[in-house]
Amino acid sequence: MIDLSTDSLRLNWAQVRSYLRFRPHTGRLWWDVLLLLFIGALHGTVLPSITGSLVAIDLMTPWLVTILVVEKMPRAMIFVATSALMLETHTTAPAGLYLCVYWVIACVIYLTRGTLSWRHGLPWLLTYTGAQLGVIGFETFVLAINAGSRPFNWTYLFVQLCRLPLAVAIGMLLCRRYIGSGIDAEDD
Amino acid sequence: MGDRSKKLLGLVLLVSALLAPFVFFSTSLRAWQNPRPVLLLLQDALYPAERLWHGLASGLNKTWRHYINLSTAADENHMLRGHLASLQSRILDYDEQVQENDRLRRLLGFSGRSEKKLLAAEVIGHDDLSQFESIRITRGKGDGVRVGMPVVAADGVVGKIIRVGQHFADVQLLVDSDFHLDVLLQRTRVRGVLSGFAHSQCTLQLHKRVEIRIGDTLITSGIVGGFPKGLPVGRVMRITYETENVAQSVTVEPWVDHRRLEEVMVILNLDPELEKIAAIAGPEWTERAIDMQTR
Numbered sequence: 001m002i003d004l005s006t007d008s009l010r011l012n013w014a015q016v017r018s019y020l021r022f023r024p025h026t027g028r029l030w031w032d033v034l035l036l037l038f039i040g041a042l043h044g045t046v047l048p049s050i051t052g053s054l055v056a057i058d059l060m061t062p063w064l065v066t067i068l069v070v071e072k073m074p075r076a077m078i079f080v081a082t083s084a085l086m087l088e089t090h091t092t093a094p095a096g097l098y099l100c101v102y103w104v105i106a107c108v109i110y111l112t113r114g115t116l117s118w119r120h121g122l123p124w125l126l127t128y129t130g131a132q133l134g135v136i137g138f139e140t141f142v143l144a145i146n147a148g149s150r151p152f153n154w155t156y157l158f159v160q161l162c163r164l165p166l167a168v169a170i171g172m173l174l175c176r177r178y179i180g181s182g183i184d185a186e187d188d
Numbered sequence: 189m190g191d192r193s194k195k196l197l198g199l200v201l202l203v204s205a206l207l208a209p210f211v212f213f214s215t216s217l218r219a220w221q222n223p224r225p226v227l228l229l230l231q232d233a234l235y236p237a238e239r240l241w242h243g244l245a246s247g248l249n250k251t252w253r254h255y256i257n258l259s260t261a262a263d264e265n266h267m268l269r270g271h272l273a274s275l276q277s278r279i280l281d282y283d284e285q286v287q288e289n290d291r292l293r294r295l296l297g298f299s300g301r302s303e304k305k306l307l308a309a310e311v312i313g314h315d316d317l318s319q320f321e322s323i324r325i326t327r328g329k330g331d332g333v334r335v336g337m338p339v340v341a342a343d344g345v346v347g348k349i350i351r352v353g354q355h356f357a358d359v360q361l362l363v364d365s366d367f368h369l370d371v372l373l374q375r376t377r378v379r380g381v382l383s384g385f386a387h388s389q390c391t392l393q394l395h396k397r398v399e400i401r402i403g404d405t406l407i408t409s410g411i412v413g414g415f416p417k418g419l420p421v422g423r424v425m426r427i428t429y430e431t432e433n434v435a436q437s438v439t440v441e442p443w444v445d446h447r448r449l450e451e452v453m454v455i456l457n458l459d460p461e462l463e464k465i466a467a468i469a470g471p472e473w474t475e476r477a478i479d480m481q482t483r
Contacts, residue, residue, distance in 0.1 A: 037234065045238045045313050049245055052447070073197070082230070089231050092219040092320040092350060092360045100212040107205035111198055138209075146217055147365035150385050 024066040024174055029075060032067065036079060039063050040086035054155070056163045058132065060087060062171030064102060065131045068109045069118060070178070080106050094142055101138040105131050121172070121179050128171030129164070136160050219320070219360070221350055222335045228353045235356050238324065242312035246450075304416060305456040307331060309339075309357075311449045321364040321384065323347075325452060328355040336414060338455045344420035344443035345369070345408060346452050359452070362421070362442050363390060370412050371421050373398075374405040382406065382421065382440060388447075390422060392438040400427060406440055414457060 019031060026032055043059040051057055060083050067079050084099035109127065116123040140160075143151050220227065313324035327333050329352050339346040339359045347367065350360040360367055367384040371392065378398045385391040392406070404424045410417025426439040 037230065040230075041234050041237050041241075044315060045234075045241050048314055049241075073201075085227065086230055089220055089223065089228055089351065090322075090324075090358070091315045092322045092358070092364050092366060094215070094217040095220045095223075096212045096215055100208045103208050104205045107201040110201055142217065143365055145213075147383070150383065150391055151365040 023177065024063050025070045033078065033082060036063065036082055040083065044086070044090040054159060056159050058135070058163055058167045059170060061131055061135050062128055062167050062174055065105065065109070065128055065171060066174045068106050069113055069127065073110055076106055094146070097138065097142055101135050105134055118178055119180060124172065124175040124179065125168065128168045132164050132167040136164065219350055223351065231356070232353050235353065238313055239326070307333065307454040307456055309452055309454055311452060314447065321361040321446070322350065323359045323361060323446065323449065325357050325359060326355070327454060328353050328357050330354055332456055333357045333454055338413065338415045339452050340419060340455060341444050341449060341452050344422070345415060346444050346446065346449065348413070349454065361446050363388060363446065369415070369421065370409045371406045372409045373400060374407050376400065379409055385439070388441065389425070390440045390442060392440055394436040394438065397434055397436060400424060400436065400438060402427065414455070416455070
């Protein structure tokens, strides 16, 4: 028999509402993977058609970095592989580029996160900046190896200079719930 | 997890992070071409959402352009009528020249231009993050599209198929930094290899000094890559001289503006050399050869 009392409905609604929260880490692996796929679709399909070619918004890196800070390593590997595969099979980027750079970022975050206090904004800011610089730097290096100095011009510099603060700003929005409370390496 | 295990895991991660770039750079540094179907599962799963978004966005765009933003339509209509009249008179002249050309070809014993099978496709996505330039089209393996097939539009060359899903295909654009195409300068018939350069430009490196002018048109040479000969590619924008004024670096603007592409045509013919082999060795062998070539 279905329980239709107010308390029961309120409880069910609370459970549904917990799924509707749009954030990188909910604690449920399958739901987090689905949200990552949704972010990948936004990143590869919706944003390029809105922003054009002069403004590149990287949603994937800040989303993934937030997951990597709070998630356990075996689970983090699933997110790294999924996001890298999504990017690589949607663009003409060399196979393994994002897998490599995201793996390095995941390892660095895992090795350093125990020594940082995540209840403050600064470690998040530095992590997002470092991760985005890593991605841009690696992409640029691979481009230079593949095509020499041909692709580098003022437009390229402008696009990358816009991409960095935008990604950091998105990251800072995503980590708001962890600043001031929540997880902290000192509490482990 | 004990302290010792944690230290060991940390060490393993550190070593793997240090080795990862070396492993990556030891690979071919090419995009996923013809990957195993399992690797394209995510893209196949997300394709309906991508199609839906494209439908919504293009619907809104069409509504704006066709029903709301009509302030310049009357002037444009007047101008186009003028263009149409002049083009109609040129078409009559052109038909005459085509017939004359065919007659002369037959007289000289040339074979006629082979008819290429074309497949129309809609563009539903564009990706140009960090100069890895590609578009996604609405035709896939089920429609007979294969990796390596040339893609063209009304204005000229667009790119080539780099990856094929069940219902979609990704096209590496002419302006991608890893794209190379054998071309001819239409006026002087000089050959060269055109490479992708930046968001809307390509570059042609010529190692000897040849006669070339700003505005010259480049066409496909038809020698390698499966592109038929004579397709318009782009026009010369800038010429710079290098190595004591001997070598020339030519900046080319493609005729096709990939940001405005809505429909493209896939040429369902592979490289002519591969077609010759297929005629002798059979289609199965050729499929395997293409797989090996593109992997």
